[in-house]
Amino acid sequence: MIKVEKMKILSQKEIAEYIYELELQGPLVDEISMPGQFVHIKVKKANDPLLRRPISISSYDKNKQTMTLIYRATGAGTIELAQQTGDLNVMGPLGSGFPVEDVKGETAVLIGGGIGVPPLYECSKQLKARGKKVIHILGFESAEAVFYEDKFKALGPVYITTADGSYGTKGFVTDAAAQFNIKADIFYACGPVPMLNAVEKLFDKIPGYISMEQRMGCGIGACLACVCAVNGPELYKKVCTDGPVFPKGELVYG
Ligand SMILES: Cc1cc2nc3c(=O)[nH]c(=O)nc-3n(C[C@H](O)[C@H](O)[C@H](O)COP(=O)(O)OP(=O)(O)OC[C@H]3O[C@@H](n4cnc5c(N)ncnc54)[C@H](O)[C@@H]3O)c2cc1C
Numbered sequence: 003m004i005k006v007e008k009m010k011i012l013s014q015k016e017i018a019e020y021i022y023e024l025e026l027q028g029p030l031v032d033e034i035s036m037p038g039q040f041v042h043i044k045v046k047k048a049n050d051p052l053l054r055r056p057i058s059i060s061s062y063d064k065n066k067q068t069m070t071l072i073y074r075a076t077g078a079g080t081i082e083l084a085q086q087t088g089d090l091n092v093m094g095p096l097g098s099g100f101p102v103e104d105v106k107g108e109t110a111v112l113i114g115g116g117i118g119v120p121p122l123y124e125c126s127k128q129l130k131a132r133g134k135k136v137i138h139i140l141g142f143e144s145a146e147a148v149f150y151e152d153k154f155k156a157l158g159p160v161y162i163t164t165a166d167g168s169y170g171t172k173g174f175v176t177d178a179a180a181q182f183n184i185k186a187d188i189f190y191a192c193g194p195v196p197m198l199n200a201v202e203k204l205f206d207k208i209p210g211y212i213s214m215e216q217r218m219g220c221g222i223g224a225c226l227a228c229v230c231a232v233n234g235p236e237l238y239k240k241v242c243t244d245g246p247v248f249p250k251g252e253l254v255y256g
């Protein structure tokens with residue numbers, strides 16, 4: 003069930019350049035059903051900015067009713083969010099996430115770019131808990147923007163790429179996948195659209211799931227702000243309710 007509630011801010015800290023880790027607590031966590039779901043946040047108590055901001059749930063702990071979000075504070079709303087203390091008005095959990103039950107094969111490769119990396123963390127934890135081998139390829143702009151390398155390393159091998167070559171492999175996630183000859187039975191990806199398109203082409207022989215980050219309004223299927231083109235008879239789907247995670251081959255990259 004989708005809830006709108008005041009969640010307690012347990013901690014909020016900068017963990018890389020402009021990247022914040024926010025830990026929240028409240029009964030909304032009971033409703034999370036899959037890694038890759040997101041919440042829609044009112045970034046401050048006043049109504050400016052009016053629109054909520056969609057942020058993925060990076061990890062959660064149902065026993066403690068806590069969840070962790072990781073976001074980049076570079077726009078008007080997220081800069082406000084980084085200043086908040088006390089409590090936060092949160093709507094969620096929203097969308098359908100990464101399927102991790104009944105996954106065929108031994109090995110999963112998780113590919114993330116920038117602020118697409120956070121939802122892969124819970125996905126990796128849950129795959130590992132189900133006995134899968136998890137490999138991570140994580141792309142960032144520069145060394146200063148890298149986060150959660152050690153946390154992912156605790157779950158499986160990690161390949162980092164940076165666009166400027168200041169850390170890890172210089173280039174894109176697909177460059178590292180090719181250079182290190184990464185083989186897997188399934189892939190999970192989240193990041194900028196060109197990256198998603200390239201990942202689908204590179205891993206065209208295995209099944210996979212893609213999380214799409216699209217501009218959003220209502221977050222609950224009412225405003226059509228988030229529609230994206232898909233293959234098949236429907237032509238368009240809503241990222242907020244039909245996604246954000248879609249099976250490989252469903253999205254049309256314009
Ligand atoms: C399902 C989903 C999950 C996301 N998860 C994360 C996450 O875990 N961490 C993170 O840092 N970011 C995430 N994003 C992107 C994040 O929502 C935007 O970067 C953020 O809304 C931009 O707000 P702003 O105040 O910084 O920028 P502004 O420029 O002030 O935003 C203006 C408007 O544009 C929208 N907007 C701008 N860029 C984007 C974008 N790339 N995607 C969606 N809406 C956008 C905002 O919602 C707002 O309505 C996610 C987006 C979606 C759709």
Ligand code: FES
Binds near residue numbers: 217220221223228243
């Ligand atoms: S954000 Fe309103 S329909 Fe998806």
